[in-house]
């Protein structure tokens with residue numbers, strides 16, 4: 001609105017009535033920016049080149065093009081969407097949903113009066129449904145590239161200079177792509193463990209675990225983080241005996257302690273076994289299955305554990321292999337993450353980095369936010385990402401979602417705080433659908449009531465958390481949430497009640 005007024009005052013014409021104020025804002029500021037910086041127009045040189053077509057890279061490329069910058073994206077895997085779409089977020093959520101439906105059919109339908117004589121898993125069909133979702137979505141991004149006029153080069157990119165990337169194309173050719181600004185968005189890869197060689201058959205990474213052709217009788221998962229618990233849930237629900245070996249004293253070490261305890265109990269009830277404070281010191285794949293040698297994390301007597309398949313999910317590591325970063329002098333930290341400033345600029349002028357390859361949470365939505373902010377800075381605007389307010393969700397059942405600080409972190413900060421909790425046992429919608437496990441927990445600063453962190457365990461916690469994310473972003477108080485009218489009967493009412501419990505008293509408990 002303000003821009004439209006400015007346009008009128010300055011005598012600009014709105015070209016067509018379909019031009020939105022947003023488009024106008026970008027085009028006005030961008031045309032003057034292009035004039036002042038001498039950006040490419042119609043030449044072979046790009047304003048922006050993005051290496052990597054994952055959530056960070058493809059979103060940065062589309063946003064750059066929307067900002068009027070001539071943009072090319074280089075991707076080596078032959079499909080857009082990166083780890084997330086091809087071998088991460090999307091295929092895992094497809095399998096989590098399919099396996100959840102099977103589990104519900106076996107264990108929950110009868111409570112709702114739905115009975116049938118037998119239910120079975122067709123693994124090939126389950127995998128085909130997952131693959132269909134992935135291929136539809138990757139093609140969708142190619143469509144978005146065309147719509148936004150992003151050039152797409154399929155091949156492996158390597159720096160020749162800070163403004164030139166040589167690409168070995170997938171069709172066997174070679175080309176050099178030039179750009180005034182180059183964004184590295186090459187993501188991450190599975191972190192390997194000493195003495196544990198991934199063969200994607202018996203010893204698998206998440207990629208192998210998303211494509212097993214048989215249900216393993218015994219699955220051992222190394223690492224009780226996001227991937228281990230999600231993929232462990234998938235295979236556990238459809239028949240595997242799942243044991244999770246975790247080095248730390250707790251599962252998902254970054255989670256709020258109280259919520260984590262309830263979460264672990266819930267997973268154990270579903271049949272998942274945990275061996276905490278334990279490390280894998282060796283694997284033997286010479287027989288039919290796998291024999292693991294384990295040792296207490298603090299050292300001590302060794303034990304063995306047998307498995308048909310072992311999933312290595314002990315974290316991911318930044319991926320920069322083959323980029324020739326040393327050739328142009330881009331700085332990385334001790335664990336290989338590219339160092340950037342608040343504008344995502346590396347130490348080399350004109351070279352930027354975003355997503356999993358830089359420090360910060362390794363999450364798709366964080367990579368997307370990085371991508372948008374990075375190109376906004378490149379276009380002379382101001383970008384914004386607040387890593388303290390990035391929601392995290394474990395998509396098990398129940399899901400666990402959180403945003404902001406855990407109680408342990410708040411304590412460590414020495415801030416005086418209040419806690420408000422509300423269990424789904426007292427939420428009418430959760431009772432109506434017979435799925436009342438979990439709680440909402442809110443932490444707020446005692447003096448100001450400003451919300452510091454929100455933690456939710458519920459079947460749809462990943463959806464419920466965004467009310468809290470908005471509240472945190474706008475520095476809302478728990479009273480602000482509590483005084484917003486929430487529809488009845490919804491699971492969201494538990495968020496309102498937890499907010500009431502934080503600054504005053506809840507009604508329904």
Ligand SMILES: Cc1cc2nc3c(=O)[nH]c(=O)nc-3n(C[C@H](O)[C@H](O)[C@H](O)COP(=O)(O)OP(=O)(O)OC[C@H]3O[C@@H](n4cnc5c(N)ncnc54)[C@H](O)[C@@H]3O)c2cc1C
Pocket residue numbers: 051052053054055056057074075076077081082083084085087088089090092155156157158185186187188206207227319321322323354355356357362363364365366367395
């Ligand atoms: C099993 C699994 C499940 C996950 N689930 C979730 C989830 O539910 N929610 C969530 O937020 N996050 C999830 N993640 C994490 C998420 O996938 C990553 O945080 C996200 O993909 C990072 O995006 P990115 O763009 O930085 O990198 P990536 O998605 O890794 O993309 C980088 C791309 O760059 C390409 N590339 C690398 N080097 C070159 C080169 N030299 N030339 C050309 N191309 C190159 C790669 O082929 C890749 O496609 C999951 C990860 C895994 C493994």
Ligand SMILES: NC(=O)c1ccc[n+]([C@@H]2O[C@H](COP(=O)([O-])OP(=O)(O)OC[C@H]3O[C@@H](n4cnc5c(N)ncnc54)[C@H](O)[C@@H]3O)[C@@H](O)[C@H]2O)c1
Pocket residue numbers: 193222223224225226227228230245246247248251252253278279280312313314315316361362363392393394395
């Ligand atoms: N739902 C989601 O958003 C989602 C899903 C999957 C993956 N991801 C992202 O992918 C990244 C990688 O996932 P991940 O599960 O591999 O990593 P993670 O960092 O979530 O968990 C790794 C776990 O392995 C443990 N560990 C490390 N070394 C070990 C060892 N030698 N033996 C036993 N345990 C060990 C760690 O203590 C930790 O609990 C995550 O950081 C996450 O950001 C996100």
